[in-house]
Structures are given as C-alpha cells and as structure tokens.
Amino acid sequence: MHNEQEIRKEVLRKVKLPEEEEIKLRSVVDTLLTLAQKEMEKREFEGDAILVGSVAKGTYLRNPDIDIFLRFPKELKKEDLKHLGLEIGKVIIPDGFAKYAEHPYWHGTYLGFEVDIVPCYRITSPDEKMSAVDRTPFHTEYVKRNLKEWQKDEVRLLKAFLKGIGAYGAEAKVQGFSGYLTELLILKYGDFISTLKNVANWRKKVYLHLEGEGEEFRDPVVFIDPVDPHRNAASAVSEEKKSLFIYASQRYLEEPSIKFFFPEKIKPLKREKILKLVEERGTYFYVISFPRPDMVEDNLYPQMRRTLEIFVNILRDFHPVNSLYQVTSSHVHFIIELERDLLPKVKKHCGPPVWHENSKNFLSRWRDGALRGPYIGGY
Template sequence: MNLNSLLKDIDFEPTAEDMEYLEKETKEIVDTLKKNTKGEVFVGGSFAKDTLMKQKKYDVDIFVRFGSEKEITRDFEKLIGKLKGYKKDKVKGSREYYSIYKNGMARFEIVPVVKVKKPQEAENVTDLSYFHVNYVKRKLKSPKEVRLAKAFFHACGVYGAESYINGFSGYGLECLVIYYGTFEKLIKALEKIKDQEIIDPEKQYKNKAEVLIELNESKLGSPLILVDPTFKERNVLAALNIETFRKLQSSVRKFLANPSKRYFEKREIDVSKLKKISKGQEFLEIELKTDRQEGDIAGTKLKKFSRFLVGELEKSFNIVKEDFEYDDNKTGQVFLVLKSRVEVVKQGPPLKMAKNVKAFKKEHKNTFEKGGKIYCKEKVGLTGKEFVKAWLGKNKAVVKQMSVTNMKV
C-alpha cells in the first residue's frame, strides 16, 4: 500500500465514548481535588495534550501543585482520602503518588508536585510536567501525527522510558514530532542516524559541542540526545539505549519497504513461529514472577533476572533467539531458542593457589593450564531445560535476592 494513502487513512484516536467517559471521570476527580486543597490542580500527560491513543486501558495524569515538599508531606495523603468510591494503589517513584480506578478501563494517576516558577527551580522531574504540557499544547500542530508515532513505536516495543524498555517517552515523541513536523519525516530521519545525534529544538545552545560540554555526562549515553525545550540541562531521551534504537531502525526499514497497518498493531510473541525456527535446536519458555510493585519496578526486576539467566545459559549454549515479554503486572516470560555446545571451557583458580587448584583437578577431568590459571574442558550433556532446573536447584538464594518469587520452566 502507498505510504501517503496509508498514513492518511489511519488514526488511533480514542472513540467518542471513551473520551466522554475519561472527561467525565477526570472532571469529577479534579473538582473534588480543587474543593479540598489550596494547591493548583492541572491535568497533564497525553490526555491534556490531545495525543492520547486508542487503548484497552487508559492512564490519565492529574497533578496537584503544592507550595513545598513540606506541604506535600502534610497534606497529600489527606487529600487522597477525599476521593471516595475509588480503589487506590500507592505507587513508589521519585515521589510517591496514587493510582486510582473504578474499573479496568482507566487509571487516574494523582501526582503531587512542587509549584516552581521556572524549570531551573525543579528538584524533581515531575515538577517539570506543568511546563511540558504547556509547551506541547502551544507548539503541536497535528496531534494525529503523535498518535501515529506512539502507535508505531509501541508496536515495535520501543515506547516507554521504563528501565525494562529503555525506549522513547511520550513527551520525547511529542517533542520529536514537533521538531520534524510529521510522523513520516520523523521515522525517515531516525532511520538514517548512524552515530550519536543531537537535537536542540529551541536552539538553546550555540552548537552541538556546547551541548556535550554543558549536559551532565550521565545524560549523554543515549544514541539520540534531545535537549528538553523547556529545560536546557535535561536530555529527554536519556533512557534510550542503543539496542532499543537499532530495534526501531530495523522496524522502520521494514515498514518503509512495505507500508502496512500491521506495523502499528502490537503483536504478541509468536510462540509457534519460535518453535518452528527451533527445528533441530531447543525451544525454551520460562515464566518468572515477582512480588515487586507492578510497572517499572516489577518489569525492571524481571528483565534484569532474565538477562542474568541468559548469561548463565550462554556458558553452555549458543542463544539463537531471545525474547522477553512483561505483562505490566508481576509476570514475565522468557522465550529462547538454544543450540547446545558440544563442550565448554571452564576457568579455574590461579595456579599459585595450590590448594584450590588441587580441588579443581579433583572435581574436573581434562584440565589444562594457560596464562597462569587452570582450566578444564567439559561436555555439556544437558538440555536447556535440564540446565535451568539444575541451576535453579543450586541458586535459590540468588533467585530470591533478585526478587523473583517463582520460576516455571
């Protein structure tokens, strides 16, 4: 299908019924908050900027601007208590906030922030939300272009600044669409990037060299540096890593070569396809559970453990294919296609540690010395499933320390 025709025909705007419900519930919450606080209440996020895309479950951000941290500590919990008829979850973040809901259709995030006159005065990133909303509402010409970007990036698995995704935040995509003008121009520009690119939409720096000097070094690791239009000392895409960026570029190339609506639709991992490509090899599916807080914390813990486990498997197997899927609750799935190595080399202690060397030789056959250390060659002899079960039996303490409460192979 022709790219222009496709982009003209599709949109991911929420239905009129969905918007009516969200507007009604949001107004009810905002009115209650305003009646019970001297703080300024404002709606933020995608809902406020008209960049909300159609979803099964929506998130609406509502901020309460207090005069100080002291006021937040003193008044925020009492204020939440005034919201009747909602289920409430306290969420840990840079500041604790509440996620409230009546049903599975929408969650309303009630976030306390400190009212600052200038972004430079902000001591917490959430304090900048007020400025982000106003910037996007003032600058964005076509919300549809942002919805296209969000849907595409979400389908690619690169939408979200959470640690288990390391991708593009919603505000980041809004700024990029404002800068490039359209979704099409955005993805074509990103596809061409080879080395680290710096984008300074409001030209707050004289040149790119100045950006690299002035920004904190910890914010310069992303392949794409986007200077926050509202606060020059912040890289909006600091969470983005090179693996996620290359994953996006690959999807963009495929899409541009054969434009189709399916690239905007999130697909579950195709287990049957993985099993098919594992012919002559081994397919492994591992379910992980954690007791940590749903969302970024749980997802990050599960992803970190997944990478650790894959690292253990790589000592005895070649990883042909690896996928990780997180359900936004407390469960993660690891999908692997493995090819067993005939034998592996294990490193032992330095030769000067005679007692340890003797113990190593007693435990292992086929030892040899190299570079001042002792090694051995061993046949693998186990399937991936057997290896994981044996590893789990020996490393229950490690699994517990990494906040994994259950593991099923």
C-alpha cells in the same frame, strides 16, 4: 492498503476518539478538576488542580488516561504531600488504589476513564523541582505553546506507529519512547513522515535538541529536554528499541502498510511443533522459573534483565545462543538456548597482560594446576 495517505486516514480514524467520546472526556475532565480544586480549598492550601499529559496537550489516542496534578506549596513537607495526595484522590475516586513511582499517587476509574491523581510541588521553574514529577506541568505547557494544531495528528500517527512496533512507552517493561518524546520528535522534524525519514538515517550516536545543547549523556538516544537542559528526555530508550525504530522506519518508507500500526496477532505454536523445531536446531534449551516477586514493574523488569545477564555469564562456557525472560501474573521465566550441554575436560584459561599487576598472581596460582603452561602468548 499501501497508499500512504489512505493508511494515514485509516489509522487516525481508528486511534482518535469519536465525537461523542470526546464530549464525554471533556465533561469528565471538568468534573475531576472541579472536585479536586474543592478538596484542595477545603484544606486551605494555596495550591491548585491542573490537567497535564496527552489529554491536556490534545495528542491522546483512544482510551486515554486522565492525569490530574495537585500542586502544593513548596513549604509543605514531603510526607504531608504524599499523604494529602492519596487522601484527596481517595475522596474523588473512592474505589481507586495507591500506585507508586518516586512517591505514591492515586489511580482509579471515573466514568470509564483511567485517572491518575498525582501530588507535586508548585514551582516557578524546573530548576526548583523537588521531585521528578514537578517538571511535568512545564512539559505540558511547552508542548501546548509550541505544537501547532495540525501537528497533533502527526503525534498521534507517531504514537500509533511506535505502539504497533512495540517501542512506545518509557516504562522499564518497554524501554521505549514516551508520549512526551514523540511530541518532541514531531516538534523537531515537523511531521510523521519527516520523522521517519530522519530516524531512518540515525546512526549509533543520536543527539537532538530544540532549545540549544545541554549536558552530555551516554544513552543510546539523547534528546535534551527543552525545559531542563540537565535532563535527557530519551533516557529510557534502549539500544534495542532505538534500532527497532530505525529499521521499522526504513521498512515503512520502502513499503507503507497499516500492519506497522496494527500488527497481526502471532499465533502460538503447538507443543509438537516447538519440540520438533528444538530437535532440528540441535541446541539445548533450559528454563528457570520461580514465583513472581512482589514488586512494582519499574523495579521488577530491571531486576529481570540483570538476573538474565548473570545467568548467561555463568553459562558462558556452554556458548549461549539466545536468551530471554518472560513475566506472567504469577511467575517469571528465564529461557536460555545453549550450543552444548557438556563442557570439555580441557579449557583454555587466559590471564591478564604481563604488564598488569595481577599477572604474577595468575601465573603463581595456575603453575601447578594446569595441563599445559602457564605460558605467554598472543590473543
């Protein structure tokens, strides 16, 4: 399938909820909001329960998560906010469980839908935020106010495209594009194809905004949050995922294919084939494995990346060719490919420039321990 319009129709058919599921979703949302509001009122708080996220904005894909926010008065202590959020969540979804971000929230399944019940503070401006989630209702309202009805499917196409290429999601595991960011991109560029055309021409520095420029950031992609000019809505995007998005956009525009949205599953190689390929490469593979640490994913994956960098740095004299990590349910694995597995007896050890304050210490330290030198030379 190479006709762009045919691809578009087929993708939307696959990612949008069937009508009967749509009706069920709306019914479940109404029920959850009613239950949550009753629980808030029982506790005599001047707060409310609201729907946020992609379901509220009408930009969700199949199997959507329902995000219910419980807004409490600013005067409430943070510890009480955390406690009440979990308490109300447990009443609504008794078999759910607590999950943790900046503060705990309740997660569970209600009539087949994944649900997050999140406590936050009710504020009148993002400048008043007391936690990161406090600005989320403003994100929802901004998109609902500015996104045209026909653009909702454009967002769905962009989300499905990013999901297909492995760049959808702002969590630490992915380091990609959040749902909110995809909505901002459609608001910026107009539609799915126009977004790809613009992304295909992105370069090293990407600085975008809708409501005027904001602060300077050093992230690979900068999109000033229209409800908070002090925040980069694209801060989670890594250089790798930015580059992947650029390349995939270029390729899709050259030759559209539904495989960008729904890639074929990669068949794992057999052990014999892997061993043969390793032998043919003539390099050396080392695997470091240990039990998976007991920590949330948003903390685990940054630790994995830092640990891999440390391993590669330690082994730099062996000339690392490739390196990667893998996380399973029980273990973490680091795989490093080296050009060589033995070091030569002689190594050139370069010191600091002569004008550096440590140059004398370097010369003094290595004066008697070097095969040749120390000497002054160019690099």
